[in-house]
Amino acid sequence: MAELILRDLAKTYPGASTRATDDVSLDVADGEFMVLLGPSGCGKTTLLRMVAGLELPDAGQIVIGGKDVTYLEPRRRNLSMVFQSYAVFPNKKVADNIGFGLRMRGVPADGVRRKVEWAADLLQLRPYLDRYPSRLSGGQRQRVAVARAIVMDADILLMDEPLSNLDALLRLNFRAELKKLVAELGTTTLYVTHDQVEALSLGDRVAVLRDGVLVQCGPPGAVYDEPADEFVGGFLGSPPMNFLTGTVCTDEGRPRVDFGGQSVPVPAALSSYHGKRLRLGIRPEAIQLGDGGGLRGELQVLEPLGASALLTTDVCGQTIKVQAPATFRAEPGRRLALRLPVDQCRWYDPETSLLLEVR
Amino acid sequence: MTIDVRDPVRPAPMLPPVDVAPLRRARLRATGVQAACVAVSLFMALPIVLIGLAAVSSRAALAEFPKPLVPSEFALDSLLSFLRATGTLPALGNSVLAGLYAVFWSLVVGAPAGYALARHAFRGKDAYQMFILLVRALPIVVLSVPLATMFLRLDVYDTVLAVTLVHTALALPTTVLITASIFVSVPADLEEAAQVFGCTRWQAARRVVVPLALPGLAASSIFTFVLSWNELLGATVVTLGHRTLPAQVLTSLAEASVAYRFAGGFALILPALLFIFVMRRYLLNLWGTTLR
Ligand SMILES: Nc1ncnc2c1ncn2[C@@H]1O[C@H](COP(=O)(O)OP(=O)(O)OP(=O)(O)O)[C@@H](O)[C@H]1O
Ligand SMILES: [Mg+2]
Numbered sequence: 302m303a304e305l306i307l308r309d310l311a312k313t314y315p316g317a318s319t320r321a322t323d324d325v326s327l328d329v330a331d332g333e334f335m336v337l338l339g340p341s342g343c344g345k346t347t348l349l350r351m352v353a354g355l356e357l358p359d360a361g362q363i364v365i366g367g368k369d370v371t372y373l374e375p376r377r378r379n380l381s382m383v384f385q386s387y388a389v390f391p392n393k394k395v396a397d398n399i400g401f402g403l404r405m406r407g408v409p410a411d412g413v414r415r416k417v418e419w420a421a422d423l424l425q426l427r428p429y430l431d432r433y434p435s436r437l438s439g440g441q442r443q444r445v446a447v448a449r450a451i452v453m454d455a456d457i458l459l460m461d462e463p464l465s466n467l468d469a470l471l472r473l474n475f476r477a478e479l480k481k482l483v484a485e486l487g488t489t490t491l492y493v494t495h496d497q498v499e500a501l502s503l504g505d506r507v508a509v510l511r512d513g514v515l516v517q518c519g520p521p522g523a524v525y526d527e528p529a530d531e532f533v534g535g536f537l538g539s540p541p542m543n544f545l546t547g548t549v550c551t552d553e554g555r556p557r558v559d560f561g562g563q564s565v566p567v568p569a570a571l572s573s574y575h576g577k578r579l580r581l582g583i584r585p586e587a588i589q590l591g592d593g594g595g596l597r598g599e600l601q602v603l604e605p606l607g608a609s610a611l612l613t614t615d616v617c618g619q620t621i622k623v624q625a626p627a628t629f630r631a632e633p634g635r636r637l638a639l640r641l642p643v644d645q646c647r648w649y650d651p652e653t654s655l656l657l658e659v660r
Numbered sequence: 661m662t663i664d665v666r667d668p669v670r671p672a673p674m675l676p677p678v679d680v681a682p683l684r685r686a687r688l689r690a691t692g693v694q695a696a697c698v699a700v701s702l703f704m705a706l707p708i709v710l711i712g713l714a715a716v717s718s719r720a721a722l723a724e725f726p727k728p729l730v731p732s733e734f735a736l737d738s739l740l741s742f743l744r745a746t747g748t749l750p751a752l753g754n755s756v757l758a759g760l761y762a763v764f765w766s767l768v769v770g771a772p773a774g775y776a777l778a779r780h781a782f783r784g785k786d787a788y789q790m791f792i793l794l795v796r797a798l799p800i801v802v803l804s805v806p807l808a809t810m811f812l813r814l815d816v817y818d819t820v821l822a823v824t825l826v827h828t829a830l831a832l833p834t835t836v837l838i839t840a841s842i843f844v845s846v847p848a849d850l851e852e853a854a855q856v857f858g859c860t861r862w863q864a865a866r867r868v869v870v871p872l873a874l875p876g877l878a879a880s881s882i883f884t885f886v887l888s889w890n891e892l893l894g895a896t897v898v899t900l901g902h903r904t905l906p907a908q909v910l911t912s913l914a915e916a917s918v919a920y921r922f923a924g925g926f927a928l929i930l931p932a933l934l935f936i937f938v939m940r941r942y943l944l945n946l947w948g949t950t951l952r
Contacts, residue, residue: 315781353852353856354855354856355852355855355856374855374860375852375855375856376855376856376857376858376859376860380856381856381857382853382856384849384852384853386847386849388847388849388850388852388853390850390853390854390868391850391872392868392871392872401854401857402857402858405857405858405859405863406858449857453857
């Protein structure tokens with residue numbers, strides 16, 4: 302167990318015109334579960350590989366447990382990793398795959414066996430210990446990769462989308478299992494995913510990457526509630542945050558933002574935007590369906606989703622998605638009153654897309 | 661018991677009859693392929709069988725025509741007389757040794773080169789790949805005469821070592837290219853995983869890459885062995901007294917009887933076949949399906 306510190310890590314692949322990671326700095330505390338979240342190709346795997354020592358950074362520093370490991374060989378870093386492509390050894394049986402790292406470390410045979418069986422029970426791999434990986438399904442192979450990583454009791458556990466090949470139900474169960482397991486192990490974990498639900502459910506903190514740049518890092522609740530920019534707001538949450546563009550005007554001395562005939566109040570701190578455009582961000586579940594006040598939207602589509610209903614409404618030509626109770630029924634074309642609670646509204650600069658602090 | 665889920669009110673729609681024509685076509689094609697395989701195998705195996713039969717027939721039976729499929733009487737005397745002839749057994753030994761040494765050295769030198777070609781992008785890689793094949797573009801005669809001079813000066817002329825060196829040089833281009841293509845097919849992340857879990861680069865190569873590359877290494881070693889076994893010109897130029905088997909058979913063939921020639925031919929085929937049979941085990945992948 303150890304803390305992990307990344308400082309200004311920059312990496313450009315040979316021949317590439319853009320940086321795969323661009324000055325990424327991140328501190329992961331001892332025992333913390335840090336999730337790296339971002340869309341495909343944003344540099345998550347690259348970052349993880351640099352921590353593992355499989356890729357050397359062009360600039361920056363990596364420190365594990367107070368020791369600089371920036372250019373150290375992978376095997377001297379005392380970490381273990383679940384590869385995105387599993388990287389399960391096809392020439393070794395499942396049991397030998399799981400025990401590989403321990404055996405390399407010189408752990409005696411019965412110690413290895415005990416650990417392997419422990420991990421196999423945990424990941425429901427017991428019936429497959431004697432098989433070669435070519436005779437496993439993708440999800441089973443992935444579990445072998447996870448088992449191989451957790452038996453190591455390493456300082457740092459790196460996981461690159463370890464749940465991506467499980468079916469929805471198994472993933473749900475496995476996610477909870479994994480959370481419990483890692484909490485018990487207490488290992489410092491860096492976990493890569495592009496699944497925002499996974500990120501929110503697992504992480505002590507979530508770090509959002511975009512095009513190699515770290516956009517926001519914080520506890521899941523904070524990242525979800527106050528996305529640092531429109532990208533984060535749009536990436537986290539399903540359906541994503543709504544964004545509306547309006548112009549700031551003054552009505553009876555109070556600043557309001559006008560969407561073209563309809564307007565909502567704006568915090569006084571933003572009155573300096575008078576006459577300028579402003580972006581309003583609000584989560585679909587934060588919008589209340591009321592009898593009056595707020596915005597009037599025309600219902601266009603109603604999608605029952607089981608636990609809730611998703612409404613697509615039109616407000617002055619802009620689309621707002623609203624999460625309504627499952628029992629909500631209305632015909633398309635009906636006009637709905639949408640109340641936007643002031644404390645749920647987030648304000649963004651249209652030029653920079655950055656969150657405007659209004660407190 | 662089965663539950664009928666069809667709607668009782670609506671009758672089942674009329675379905676067209678099952679069309680078995682594609683299945684029949686596929687079966688026909690498979691039969692065709694099998695026939696072709698048999699034909700090719702016969703074409704390859706027949707001469708070997710005939711030589712083998714002739715080698716174990718008595719001298720009298722050799723003259724018979726048409727020949728019976730199974731020789732009327734087995735007679736090992738021509739084979740034995742071939743083996744007893746002066747120089748045959750030592751030459752056989754030389755050939756086997758030169759072949760095995762050539763396999764060993766071409767793998768030791770060639771496989772790392774193939775690995776480098778497979779794993780690393782470096783300047784002049786394409787040129788290097790072309791250049792490596794150039795060895796084969798030079799006629800062996802052109803190569804072996806200066807080699808013979810050099811071997812004489814280095815005092816290795818007329819030794820198995822000399823033959824080994826020539827054959828290794830001849831086999832290296834194919835070894836490098838075959839092993840390069842097999843190393844490409846071993847995923848690099850397996851090696852990386854091995855490194856993360858405590859291996860040095862060397863250990864990762866030995867424990868993960870080599871076992872997975874075994875079929876390719878076997879193919880390449882068969883290729884080298886057969887090349888060395890059959891190579892005549894270079895081996896003749898760089899030896900005098902310590903001939904390899906083909907060179908030995910060639911020099912003594914002119915004055916030999918027909919029976920002796922068949923026996924010699926059979927003795928030439930057999931060890932190469934044996935080697936291929938032993939290596940065949942590694943040619944087929946040991947872990948069920950293809951890699952990964
Ligand atoms: N070996 C490589 N050589 C050149 N470019 C690469 C290499 N590996 C990745 N890249 C590029 O670097 C960028 C980041 O890739 P990376 O694999 O880190 O993405 P990722 O966030 O893990 O994506 P995903 O979620 O799809 O796995 C991508 O634009 C990719 O094209
Ligand atoms: Mg990735």
